[in-house]
Each structure stands twice: as C-alpha cells, then as structure tokens.
Amino acid sequence: MTAGRRDQYTDRSESFGESLLGEILDRAHELPPHLVGPLVSDVVERFGGRRPQVLLQDYGQLLLVPLPGAGLTGGEPQVIDDSAAGRCFLDAHPVELPEDDGVRIHLPLLDGGDQVGVMAMTLDSVDGHDRRMLHRIAGLVADLLVTKHGYSDLFFGVRRSEPMSVAAEMQWSLLPPLAMIMPRVAVAGILEPAYDVAGDSFDYALNGDVLHVAMIDAMGHGLDAATMATVAIGAYRHARRAGTGLPEIYGFMDRAVADQFGPEQFVTAQMMQLDITTGRLQWVNAGHPSPILVRDHRVAFRLTGPTTLPVGFGGPEPQMSEMRLEPGDRLLCFTDGLIEEHTRGEEEFGESRLIDWVNQLERTGRGIRAVVRSLSHTLKRARGGHTTDDATLLLVEWRG
Numbered sequence: 001m002t003a004g005r006r007d008q009y010t011d012r013s014e015s016f017g018e019s020l021l022g023e024i025l026d027r028a029h030e031l032p033p034h035l036v037g038p039l040v041s042d043v044v045e046r047f048g049g050r051r052p053q054v055l056l057q058d059y060g061q062l063l064l065v066p067l068p069g070a071g072l073t074g075g076e077p078q079v080i081d082d083s084a085a086g087r088c089f090l091d092a093h094p095v096e097l098p099e100d101d102g103v104r105i106h107l108p109l110l111d112g113g114d115q116v117g118v119m120a121m122t123l124d125s126v127d128g129h130d131r132r133m134l135h136r137i138a139g140l141v142a143d144l145l146v147t148k149h150g151y152s153d154l155f156f157g158v159r160r161s162e163p164m165s166v167a168a169e170m171q172w173s174l175l176p177p178l179a180m181i182m183p184r185v186a187v188a189g190i191l192e193p194a195y196d197v198a199g200d201s202f203d204y205a206l207n208g209d210v211l212h213v214a215m216i217d218a219m220g221h222g223l224d225a226a227t228m229a230t231v232a233i234g235a236y237r238h239a240r241r242a243g244t245g246l247p248e249i250y251g252f253m254d255r256a257v258a259d260q261f262g263p264e265q266f267v268t269a270q271m272m273q274l275d276i277t278t279g280r281l282q283w284v285n286a287g288h289p290s291p292i293l294v295r296d297h298r299v300a301f302r303l304t305g306p307t308t309l310p311v312g313f314g315g316p317e318p319q320m321s322e323m324r325l326e327p328g329d330r331l332l333c334f335t336d337g338l339i340e341e342h343t344r345g346e347e348e349f350g351e352s353r354l355i356d357w358v359n360q361l362e363r364t365g366r367g368i369r370a371v372v373r374s375l376s377h378t379l380k381r382a383r384g385g386h387t388t389d390d391a392t393l394l395l396v397e398w399r400g
Contacts, residue, residue: 017133020046024140031144033152037069040119040141045071047133049121050102054109054141055085056117058161059172060194061373064089064118065158077161085118090370094134096126107134109142113181115369116142160195167198167226174201174233179369184276185211188369189394190376199225199267200335200390203233205240211274212240215394216311217288217335218267231260232267232311246271246284247317250308254286257312266310270333272396279325279398284318286310289339292355294330297362299355303331327400330368332358337391338379357382368395 020043027039037054044052051073055064063077064085080086088095088106092115095106102124109116119138123130149155164172171191179188187204191197199218204211214236218228235256239249249271257267268288274281283291283303287310290302303323309315325331339351361375372395379391 017136020133021136021140024137024144028140028144028147031148033148033154034069036141036144036148037067037072039144041069041071043137044121047121047123047137049123051120051122053120054117054145055089055120056145056155056158057089057115058159059164060161061190061377063161065161067117067155067158085120088118089115090366090373092367092369094131105134107138109138109145111142111146112177113186113369114146114177114179116145162195164195165198165222167221167223168194168196170223170226170230171197171201174203174230176202176204180204180206181367181369182206182276184399185274186368186397186399187211187213187394188372189392190372192376192380192391197390197392198222199229200337200392201229201233202333202392202394203236204394205237206276209275209277211272211276211396213272213274213333213394213396214269215288215333215335215392216267216269217337217390217392219265221390228257228261228265228267231256232269236269236271246273246282246320250284250286250311250315250318253311254314258314261312263313266312268310268336272331274325274396274398276398279327279329279400280322281325281331281398282320282322284308284320286315286318289334289336291334292332292358294332294358294362295326295328297365298359299362325398327398329398330362331396333394333396335390335392338393353382354379368397371395 023043040054041052053073054067056067058065062080064080065077066074078085080089084095084097085106088108092108092110097104099122102122103126104122105126106118106120109119119141189202191200198221202215204213216229216232218225232253235253236249239252269286270288272283285307287307290304292302293300305321306319308318339354357378361371372393376393
C-alpha cells in the first residue's frame with residue numbers, strides 16, 4: 001500500500017486522552033506561572049475529577065503545602081510523615097483512599113527522580129485506564145512546575161514555612177535538584193538548617209556514563225561562608241565542564257578560593273567520579289570527613305585514603321583514591337556539622353551514633369530519597385532538635 005493510500009485509511013481524529021494531554025502542552029509555552037494551578041484544575045475537571053490539589057514540599061522537607069490558584073482546593077499544609085499525600089511523596093507511588101463520594105487519589109509529581117510534590121483529586125472510581133492517564137498528566141504537571149519555577153517567586157513563597165536568611169537564599173539558588181533517580185545511579189541530598197544554611201553545599205552532574213559529585217563545607221557561617229561556598233562550587237563546575245581530572249579540579253578550586261579570600265580562609269571538599277557502567281569510583285579528599293560505604297543495607301567501611309589540605313590552603317597535588325563498587329552500594333557523604341553537634345557540656349554526637357542510625361534506617365529498604373530525608377530528621381532529633389552548624393547529607397547509589 002502506498003503512503004498516500006495508507007493516509008486515506010488512517011484515523012487521525014483526536015482521542016479524549018490526546019485532547020487532555022494536548023491541553024497542557026498547548027498552553028504550557030506561554031502560560032504565566034500563577035496560572036499553572038487553574039490549568040491543573042481545568043484538566044482535572046475535564047477528567048471528571050473534583051477537589052484538585054497541588055501540594056509542594058517545603059524547604060525543611062516536613063510539610064506538603066497547597067499551591068494557591070483558582071479552582072484548586074486549599075487547606076492546611078499536610079505533614080509528610082503523617083498523611084496519605086506524604087506516603088505518596090516518600091514512596092513516589094500513587095496512594096488511593098476510598099471516600100464517601102468516590103476515591104481520593106494522590107499522584108507523585110516526579111521530574112528526573114526529583115520529587116516536586118503531589119497532585120491529588122477525587123474521582124467516582126479509578127480503573128487501569130484512569131491510572132495510566134493520570135500518571136501521564138502528573139508527569140506533565142511536574143515538568144510544568146519545574147519549568148515555571150525559574151520565572152516567578154510564587155513557588156518559592158509557597159515552599160517557605162518560616163523566614164529564610166540571605167545566606168540560605170544564596171545556597172538554595174546554588175543547588176542542583178535535591179534528587180536524581182536514573183536506571184544505573186541515584187543521588188539524593190538534604191541541607192540543615194534549611195532556612196539558615198550558609199557554608200555547606202553539594203553539586204553533581206551526570207555526563208554520559210560518568211557521575212561527578214562534590215560536597216563542600218566553607219569555613220564559618222553567614223554571608224561570608226555562603227559567598228565562599230558560591231566561589232568554590234562555581235570553580236568546581238568551571239573546571240569540571242572543562243573536562244579536567246580530579247587533581248586539576250582541586251587545583252583550580254584552591255586557587256579561586258585563595259585568590260578571592262586570602263590565605264586564612266578555607267573550604268573542605270570531597271570530589272568524586274563514578275563510572276556508572278563499571279562501578280569504578282575515584283575520589284579526592286581535601287580535609288573533608290571520609291564518606292561511608294553502605295553495602296547490603298549495613299555500613300561496611302569508611303572511604304579512607306590520602307588527603308590533601310582544604311581548598312584555599314595551597315596544598316600539594318592530591319592523590320586519587322580508587323575502588324570498585326558493587327551493585328546496590330550506597331555512598332553517604334556528610335559535613336562535620338552532622339557529627340560534631342553537641343549540647344552545652346555534653347560530648348559530640350559522634351560517628352558511631354551516626355553509623356547506628358544509618359544501619360537502622362537502611363534496614364527499612366526504602367529508596368535513597370526517603371532514607372536521606374529520614375536520616376537527616378532523625379539525626380536532628382537525636383541531637384536535641386537543633387543544629388548550630390550546617391549539617392548536610394548526600395547519598396549516592398550505584399545500581400549496576
């Protein structure tokens with residue numbers, strides 16, 4: 001059959017599902033950020049849904065906060081650890097609850113593995129076709145929220161549950177997405193205190209088959225530390241994107257910090273490269289706490305090896321350490337604020353207590369995004385519910 005005759009018999013009429021998804025795509029390009037909510041409401045109504053909600057995670061990763069907008073259901077923020085929406089958020093799977101007038105369904109809003117939030121609505125009933133279509137709608141809504149995030153302060157304001165310092169403002173604008181979940185590798189991070197963090201930061205990039213990771217801790221606190229962290233991360237990205245190796249990246253970061261801040265200021269740093277096809281891991285440690293390797297859901301050992309001076313102190317060219325990961329291995333990177341915190345007159349929290357909590361949470365078998373969040377909040381409670389220094393976690397999983 002010729003192409004022309006095939007066209008004659010092909011049905012190109014728009015199906016209901018195509019029309020529904022097309023409404024989002026057709027309006028997305030020029031949609032102002034404040035009209036994202038009303039667009040979601042319109043699509044849910046066409047789908048036969050009621051009481052639509054878009055819930056965004058707050059910066060402290062404790063609450064899911066309703067996005068305002070015409071047609072959207074408001075209400076109080078929902079506690080992540082004590083709600084159906086929270087279960088959906090933590091496990092990244094839909095949660096359905098029977099109600100008097102139908103079924104309340106919660107859908108994860110995922111973008112590259114990063115959890116934007118949760119979309120919820122009530123339907124008379126839910127079948128397999130509904131679930132498939134809602135999964136696709138939620139994916140488009142997540143992409144739309146991420147795209148529009150950079151054009152407006154609306155989403156920043158929704159996600160804040162308390163005032164944020166200028167230093168923290170700088171650090172949050174510097175960060176990559178808090179999570180990345182890919183078939184061969186996954187990354188998840190968290191910063192504490194979320195609204196007053198200053199000197200801690202991390203960065204990552206997946207370039208082809210190589211995952212690049214860096215964690216830093218700038219000396220001091222407040223704006224000076226945030227500024228130093230910004231320079232260090234900027235220098236790291238510049239050298240990484242130039243295709244240099246880890247020793248050269250260290251040297252570039254070292255000169256940038258020394259030239260800008262003088263000989264008495266410094267940044268501890270941990271830089272890694274992971275070949276996600278083979279599990280070959282290389283790293284350089286510049287005065288930073290050694291990462292922890294978790295294997296078979298238990299802490300196996302610390303990634304010790306040669307260290308060099310912190311960034312800014314003009315140390316010698318660092319030696320690279322290397323090892324081969326096994327499928328399922330997790331690497332936990334952290335800053336010293338996590339283990340050095342203590343209340344007045346008491347001993348430091350310490351590495352042994354950190355390891356105990358890692359082992360307990362790893363036994364739950366949850367994904368790394370939920371584990372790193374639970375670990376950070378559990379450790380903060382164990383330290384008395386306060387943090388006088390930045391305490392940052394980054395968890396990397398090689399899936400093999």
